[in-house]
Amino acid sequence: MLKKAVLLTAAAATLLTGAAHAQDKPILNASYDVAREVFAAINPKFQAQWKAQTGQDLKIDQSFAGTSRQAQDIIQGKKVDTVTFNQVTDIDILAKRGLVNKDWQKAFPNNSSPYYSTIAFLVRKGNPKNIKTWDDLVRSDVKVVFPNPKTSGNARYTYLGAWLYANEKFKGDEAKSKEFVGKLLRNVVNFPTGGRGATVAFAQNNQGDALLTFESEVINIARGDEFKAAGFEIVVPPVSVLAEFPVAVVDKVVDEKGTRKVATAYLNYEYSREIQLLLTTFHYRVHHPDVAKVVADRYAKVRLIDPTKVLGSWDDIQAKHFAGGAILDQLLGQRP
Numbered sequence: 001m002l003k004k005a006v007l008l009t010a011a012a013a014t015l016l017t018g019a020a021h022a023q024d025k026p027i028l029n030a031s032y033d034v035a036r037e038v039f040a041a042i043n044p045k046f047q048a049q050w051k052a053q054t055g056q057d058l059k060i061d062q063s064f065a066g067t068s069r070q071a072q073d074i075i076q077g078k079k080v081d082t083v084t085f086n087q088v089t090d091i092d093i094l095a096k097r098g099l100v101n102k103d104w105q106k107a108f109p110n111n112s113s114p115y116y117s118t119i120a121f122l123v124r125k126g127n128p129k130n131i132k133t134w135d136d137l138v139r140s141d142v143k144v145v146f147p148n149p150k151t152s153g154n155a156r157y158t159y160l161g162a163w164l165y166a167n168e169k170f171k172g173d174e175a176k177s178k179e180f181v182g183k184l185l186r187n188v189v190n191f192p193t194g195g196r197g198a199t200v201a202f203a204q205n206n207q208g209d210a211l212l213t214f215e216s217e218v219i220n221i222a223r224g225d226e227f228k229a230a231g232f233e234i235v236v237p238p239v240s241v242l243a244e245f246p247v248a249v250v251d252k253v254v255d256e257k258g259t260r261k262v263a264t265a266y267l268n269y270e271y272s273r274e275i276q277l278l279l280t281t282f283h284y285r286v287h288h289p290d291v292a293k294v295v296a297d298r299y300a301k302v303r304l305i306d307p308t309k310v311l312g313s314w315d316d317i318q319a320k321h322f323a324g325g326a327i328l329d330q331l332l333g334q335r336p
Helices: 002-022 036-054 067-075 088-096 134-138 153-169 174-186 195-204 215-223 251-257 260-271 273-281 289-298 307-311 314-322 327-332
Strands: 027-031 060-064 082-084 115-117 119-123 188-190 210-214 233-235 239-241 247-249 303-305
Touching (some): 027 036, 036 260, 036 273, 134 174, 153 174, 153 239, 153 314, 188 195, 195 210, 210 215, 215 233, 260 273, 273 289, 303 307, 314 327
Antiparallel strands (some): 119 210, 119 233
């Protein structure tokens, strides 16, 4: 009887071990504040593919916040396997801390940016302030809402969009560009920490004449069921900033957890035709040639300026504009 019990126990242990092998280790993806719906759509598709390919069940945990805050949390020990951010500098910070490989932009296509967008404006029904370009945002009768550039990659692109526009308008005159962007910052009535808070301030709390955020988010708000009745209108300025959405494996974490294979596959999946097409349903612009051709007429014509082609490397941009005491801090200090 004892021998039979030992055999039964061994068999049970074998079954449990098999079950453990069938369950892959969970991964945690950290993303920007307004990406909830995007990854709610992507993750189940990847889980199904991973199950079909490996026989393993996969749990994907998600974290959403301004990407600068996400980067600081990772530096402070948050065990994130993958980052799907909206700002190159926030991944560069992780690379400088040894958490991400320094050549991370070579790990995936298009500088590790599977999709991109730009900054657009959401205005109230009928566009009562007749807002059409960046020039309108610095008028004394216009109030705007966008997140705090100190915590939000989204908002840093808004800052850069205004700066790049002013740089062209004033033919590189830095003093005039500072004055222009300073006026814009003084017109901000709410500085939430992330994009979702900015949407709430504008759309629910009726603050400001224009919400400045990613084109994808502007379209989602204007056409989505939640705010459709408000009649918000989309304004894409003729010139705006190229906003890339970089991704990276957090190398130090995946090596500790043994999740490199699944983490890499997860990010590669964003480049698949299926997901590139899915991303366009959230109004992101994509690189996949077939998909881009199919959806080209869905997007406003806009000339996109790559910040690194005008202002230098992202390290240069970070040092001159976003570091402590740099131009952004100087201009924020001028706000009443």
